[in-house]
Amino acid sequence: xxxxxxxxxxxxxxxxxxxxxxxxxxxxxxxxxxxxxxxxxxxxxxxxxxxxxxxxxxxxxxxxxxxxxxxxxxxxxxxxxxxxxxxxxxxxxxxxxxxxxxxxxxxxxxxxxxxxxxxxxxxxxxxxxxxxxxxxxxxxxxxxxxxxxxxxxxxxxxxxxxxxxxxxxxxxxxxxxxxxxxxxxxxxxxxxxxxxxxxxxxxxxxxxxxxxxxxxxxxxxxxxxxxxxxxxxxxxxxxxxxxxxxxxxxxxxxxxxxxxxxxxxxxxxxxxxxxxxxxxxxxxxxxxxxxxxxxxxxxxxxxxxxxxxxxxxxxxxxxxxxxxxxxxxxxxxxxxxxxxxxxxxxxxxxxx
Amino acid sequence: xxxxxxxxxxxxxxxxxxxxxxxxxxxxxxxxxxxxxxxxxxxxxxxxxxxxxxxxxxxxxxxxxxxxxxxxxxxxxxxxxxxxxxxxxxxxxxxxxxxxxxxxxxxxxxxxxxxxxxxxxxxxxxxxxxxxxxxxxxxxxxxxxxxxxxxxxxxxxxxxxxxxxxxxxxxxxxxxxxxxxxxxxxxxxxxxxxxxxxxxxxxxxxxxxxxxxxxxxxxxxxxxxxxxxxxxxxxxxxxxxxxxxxxxxxxxxxx
Numbered sequence: 001x002x003x004x005x006x007x008x009x010x011x012x013x014x015x016x017x018x019x020x021x022x023x024x025x026x027x028x029x030x031x032x033x034x035x036x037x038x039x040x041x042x043x044x045x046x047x048x049x050x051x052x053x054x055x056x057x058x059x060x061x062x063x064x065x066x067x068x069x070x071x072x073x074x075x076x077x078x079x080x081x082x083x084x085x086x087x088x089x090x091x092x093x094x095x096x097x098x099x100x101x102x103x104x105x106x107x108x109x110x111x112x113x114x115x116x117x118x119x120x121x122x123x124x125x126x127x128x129x130x131x132x133x134x135x136x137x138x139x140x141x142x143x144x145x146x147x148x149x150x151x152x153x154x155x156x157x158x159x160x161x162x163x164x165x166x167x168x169x170x171x172x173x174x175x176x177x178x179x180x181x182x183x184x185x186x187x188x189x190x191x192x193x194x195x196x197x198x199x200x201x202x203x204x205x206x207x208x209x210x211x212x213x214x215x216x217x218x219x220x221x222x223x224x225x226x227x228x229x230x231x232x233x234x235x236x237x238x239x240x241x242x243x244x245x246x247x248x249x250x251x252x253x254x255x256x257x258x259x260x261x262x263x264x265x266x267x268x269x270x271x272x273x274x275x276x277x278x279x280x281x282x283x284x285x286x287x288x289x290x291x292x293x294x295x296x297x298x299x300x301x302x303x304x305x306x307x308x309x310x311x312x313x314x315x316x317x318x319x320x321x322x323x324x325x326x327x328x329x330x331x332x333x334x335x336x337x338x339x340x341x342x343x344x345x346x347x348x349x350x351x352x
Numbered sequence: 353x354x355x356x357x358x359x360x361x362x363x364x365x366x367x368x369x370x371x372x373x374x375x376x377x378x379x380x381x382x383x384x385x386x387x388x389x390x391x392x393x394x395x396x397x398x399x400x401x402x403x404x405x406x407x408x409x410x411x412x413x414x415x416x417x418x419x420x421x422x423x424x425x426x427x428x429x430x431x432x433x434x435x436x437x438x439x440x441x442x443x444x445x446x447x448x449x450x451x452x453x454x455x456x457x458x459x460x461x462x463x464x465x466x467x468x469x470x471x472x473x474x475x476x477x478x479x480x481x482x483x484x485x486x487x488x489x490x491x492x493x494x495x496x497x498x499x500x501x502x503x504x505x506x507x508x509x510x511x512x513x514x515x516x517x518x519x520x521x522x523x524x525x526x527x528x529x530x531x532x533x534x535x536x537x538x539x540x541x542x543x544x545x546x547x548x549x550x551x552x553x554x555x556x557x558x559x560x561x562x563x564x565x566x567x568x569x570x571x572x573x574x575x576x577x578x579x580x581x582x583x584x585x586x587x588x589x590x591x592x593x594x595x596x597x598x599x600x601x602x603x604x605x606x607x
Contacts, residue, residue, distance in 0.1 A: 186468050193467035194452075194459035194478065201442050201453050208440035211402060212458040213428035213521065222464060 009334060016181055023173040035173060037281055039241045042176040044277035046183050046234040048261035049270055050227035053187050055259070056268040057196065059203030061137045063255040064124060067144035068228050070151060070250035071120050072113035072235020077164040077245055078102070079109035085166050092162065099157065106170045110236040116227045117232025120147070125224040129217060132206075151247040163246025164239070166266060171196035171240035179237060181187070183230045184270055190226065191270075199223055234293045253309055260316045264326050272328030279327075280312075289310055353416060354466075355380045356401075356525060361410035363581075367573055370396045371581040374410070376559075378525070383551055383558045387565070387571030389601055393581040394561045395437065400528050401559075402434045403427040415524060429457055435514045435531060443503030447494060447513055449501055451485040454520030466512050488516045492546070508539030512546055519550065526550075528560045532567055542548070544571060547553035571594065578603065 026035060047065055054062050078086070082103050087096050094100065104112075128139045152161045190196050198219050201209040210216055239245050257280060265276030290311065293303040319326065331337060354377045361374040372391040378384055388394050399405040401412060407509060411420045419427055428537035433454075442450055459477055466474040489498050492512050504509055511531055518526060531547070532540050545568060550556050562568045569589040576586040579601035585592055592598055 155580055188467045189465065189470070193464075193474075194456060194462070194481075195464055195467055197445075197449055198452055199458055200445060200449075201456075204442035205440050205443055207404070207424075208436065208442065209453070210424040211404075211428060211436070211440075212453050212517070213425045214453075215425050226464075 008335060020174045020177060023177045027173045036241065037285060038173055039171065039176050039237070041281045042173075042180045042240055043234045043241070044178045044261055044281050045274045046230055047258040047266060048273040048274050048277050049180075049183050049187055049259040050230045050234075050271060051262050052268065052273055053199075053223050053227050054263060057191055057203060058199040058220060060129065060220055061133060061224070062140045063137050063188035063252070063259075064121075064140040064144050064223070064228075065231055065249050065258045066252055066254035067124075067147035068117045068120065069235035069238060069254055070148060070247070071117045072110075073157050073230035073239035073242075073245050073250065074151060074164070075113040075232070076106075076109045076114050076236030077167045077239040079104040079112065080106060080168050080240070081164060081166065089162070089165050090155070090159050092160050094156065095159075096156045106240065110233050111232075113236035114229040114232040117230040117235065121225045121228025122221065125228075129220040129224060130279040132241065141252065141255075143205065144252065148247050148250055148278045151250075161247060163244065163249070165244045167239050167243050167245070169240055169243045171237050176237050176241075179230070179233055180274065184274070186230070187227065188270060193255070195219065195222065208262070247302075256316070257312070260312055260319075262326075263316065263319050263324070266326030266328035266330060267324075268330045269326070269332055271333035272326060272331070276327060276335070284308055284312070354378060354413075355382075355415060357413040359399070359411050359413070361400060361412065362408050363393075363396070363400060363405055364413040369581055371400070371578075374578075374581075374583055376576060376586075378557055378559065380524070380557055381551075381555050382574065383560065383572055385568040386559060386561045386578065387563075387568055387575060388466060388578035392601075394578055395529065396581075397578070398434060398527055398559075400453060401427075401527060402432060421607075428521065431520050432527065433518035433525070434527035435511075435518060435529060437480040437529045437533060439507075439510055439514055441502045441510055441514055441517070446499050447489060447502050447505065447539075448482070448485055449499040450513055451488055451517050451520050452481060455485060455515040457521060485520055488520060489513075492516055503539035506539075508535050509540060510533065511539075511543060511586040515546065515550065517554075519554065524557060526556055526558045528558060528562075530561055530563060532562055532564050540567070540588075547571065550592045 019213070023038070026038060030038075047069070051062070051065060054060050078099050079102060083101055086100060124140070124143050128136055128143070131139060151158050154160065157163065191199070198209065198214045201214060202216060202219060206216060216265060242249070261276045261280050263274035264279060265274070287308040290307045291303050291305055294301050356376065356378040358374060358376040361371060362369065363371045374397055386394055386397065396405065400407045403422050403426065406421045411418055413419070414430060417430065419430055429508070440472060442453065459481055462471070462474040462477055483590070486495065489495055494509065494513065497505060497509075501530060502513055515528070515531065528547070531543055535543060547558065547560070548571060551558055560568065560572060573588065574586070575589055576583050577592055577594045577598050579597070584597045584601060585595045587595075
């Protein structure tokens, strides 16, 4: 039993190593466009997996992801920009201390992004998580918008609506995917532990959970804060990949993207979420076509930015109405599942 | 000193006085039945004892501490566990996971970090909890069903798992809110045997609310009767059965 367990563990470690090696290889051999898609796949995977923790496992419907990504992105952006660049690009008001002098390497900047997002998670979560269901969604949506507007209106902190330009793009593909692996690891372990059972119990029946001694507030906040940390890190990576960010980068679309990915992947399937993040990222690239200007029967139609979002809105609606299980349901993509899948393929071929 | 000492407990919802001046003393190892017609306030008493309602007046002393007005999880942490009238299992979780939830408070000694990094202490606790909960399911002859979703198990089995779940927390006082509701005759006698077994094995103190009069009369040495939020009688089954006020409460007075 123990030997088999170790064998499984080694197999998973090898798979992770191969994944990261592929990313290292891709960094120097794939076209830049593909590299960017892989980066965004990773970032959306983190957003999806963290929303699974809050929504899939704990049953709390939060729409705060966009704001938390913004916190992370701005933190990393401001920390990694050189003081000179900041002095040049802050046209509305000079940057305040300590923003005007600070310059950090990427790793500590990402960590601080995570911690700040987690802190915001505590500040927002502490009052909001006392609400249930739709009310929590409304409050987190509102807070998300407030935070975005704060970024718009604080010129001396984050250059207001002009945003940040020239952020050094130091994120590497393997680094982004290492963040995905770490997020998956932490969420998986947490969900399988006594804490995770309590989260699932809260989702199933808050009253029964409380009667068994579960501190509802503490556990909801725990899920929220752990998520917020990784969302912040993902936000930091996003700043590094885009190079240019402004408040409109972090519209509500991001929160809905995370939600679409969770439902598409299958609520409570973490591997399904990672796959769904890929489907979302790639299809959102393919759908750029619908935003381009087109000519139909001699009629010139101008390109409408945002058409893709409508498509995803319809997709989300369809999923909820007709395909609530998503791609994976509650199942995980595991070695056992792969084996039985291969076996079923083989047996069906033999039958033919 | 009594294990449970309830003094002058009242609960008012707006203009309705649901329970008034309720008093109850229980010693360790007692089995007390609480009966009364529908709407007499039994569930309100249970909800106050387990912290879901904050009493308007009165005090609840448990194990020498005042627990009046604490949150449900704080009261659970002090050793009062309850089951609910219509059953509140986590139906999408397995039987084992449900019973492990009873173990929740005892596992809280490990931090979330310990849980993520699988520290030796955490692994030991978790392993111990799983073994203990598996034994509890085996005591119920449910060992082979431990990985089944409880929502798919027969109702009688579900009710027993709910009791087992509370036992995993090693409570000092067990509040059973109508554990026989919806059970077949066979399941009912099974449940009675189980309650008696639990009481003997763990020397458990139990407060039992039940509608099935035969059950209450046969297993409870002491019975309290509620009517319109007031405790009208407390005594042995035969005292209660022959009390004019009880008969009046249940059957009404002859015109």
